[in-house]
Amino acid sequence: MITKSYIMPRSEILELQSRRLRSLVRNVYEGSPFYRKRLDDAGITPEDIRSKDDLRRIPFTTKSDLRDNYPLGMLSTPKSNLVRLHASSGTTGNPTVVAYTLRDIDNWAELNARCLEIAGATSADVVQVAYGYGLFTGGLGLHYGAEKLGAKVIPASTGSTKRQIKLMKDLGTTVICCTPSYGLFLAESAREEGLDPKEDLRLRIGVFGAEPWSEMTRKLLEEELVESAHDIYGMSELNGPGVAMECRAKKGLHIWEDHYIVEIIDPTTGEVLPPGEKGEMAVTTIMKEGMPLLRYRTRDMTILNEEVCECGLSHARIMRIIGRTDDMLKIRGICVFPSQIEEILASMENVTPHYQLVINRDGPMDKLMVRVEISEDFKTDRLTDIVDLQRRLENQLRDTLSINASVELLEPKTIPRSEGKAQRIVDMRKI
């Protein structure tokens, strides 16, 4: 069972953060040759870090640090204390390996249980985990969390969509955990099986993560699949899923600040930005033992809100991830995030959230093309209505993003559906 210890006043959270930070810095200095060198090189001793405010003196840790120290050069504990290793897909070069002690696994489960709980799940729920099990942290992370909550878990993993739907129906699944794009695919597939997912299934809560999504996708998911759709955030370097979660107020994702210290930084200069400003999130994992990270640059862009939430929790909230610094497209020098385009599509009738961005170079000029499926319910016999839709989309994109993008309207269901993360960007620029 989980404890309600995470409900605490903000002052207590801040005190815990400073205390845990001090002990973390001591631990990594003693346990990790990598961090000992990093701190020595920066002229910092563990005693210099007294509180959270001293954090900004410590250099950032980056994804390349993890790659360069492949496989286990970042450990802060002897290898014998580890009980689990996960690895990210290493599409370019080495994968990123992350390591857990038994206490790490237990804490990780606790955080995921909290996530499920603040979304409204209880021990009475049947939780179907349709994230990948295995090296990817999504499946096992939520699995342990749901068990910790005392709920019943169906470890469905990804794929076998027909079977997923049958299990939901026959076992009475009430909570579904998967990527938002797979959620939409499940709803479509259920309809193709002759089911009305909102009538024939009993999905109260959807826990959707592992890719950025928008309010439109929430609306669709809540219309088509679940009563209440919640965004969950995480990454394997920070344990996996369960770092932050939307409560029932759905006004940002609560980040578990008794386990993570969040800073929002300027991605170019590395300077810490004041609350309310948009920037890259850097996270310090103050409770991790196996492979804790100091000021890890997540490459995720967001805004931090430290106000107490209407749900009563005082753990700060991050805004839904605006994009990743590495998803950030530079088109003619202007930064564009796919999520911004998704929001625009969300606001328009007669198009779907199924889209692709194609970037090409025409001479010295970058060209962005947004390929989007029209809705099956778009009813017209007049070409002008369709041309008009295309023009309105192009105008909206220009007004919002300050770039000229062309829109290509596609027939329904022509963009391949993915069961994992959606492949939305096709960059054909040759540099």
Added chain:
Amino acid sequence: MIKQFSVFLENSPGRLANLMGILEKNGIKVLAMGIAEAGNYGIVRMIVDNDEKAFDMMRKENMSVNQAEVLIIELERLANAVKTLSVVGVNIDYAYTMDCGRAVIKVNNEEKAIKALSEAGLKVYPTKC
């Protein structure tokens, strides 16, 4: 009233063939057809012999399909018909022909169009071909 289907298709080789293939496979005959295109997409408009079946088939194939009401008139007296409509201020949005000597027209005011055509002694067919 005669029903016309319009289907949104990408303007690329194989898309029309796919649509026609689906109709043919299901024994649905196309009695008239017209295409309007704009860039990478277009609309195929058509009159078929089995509306209900055609609609079900196209929805099942996830096509973006629409039904609209159109008029079928005599091709031989087309000049007279369009003159008659223009006199009463009815606009023809688009038109295409059928191979049984008839024309399909989409007007902006059906009631007014039928009335004017009938009064001029021109045929508005209640059936397709």
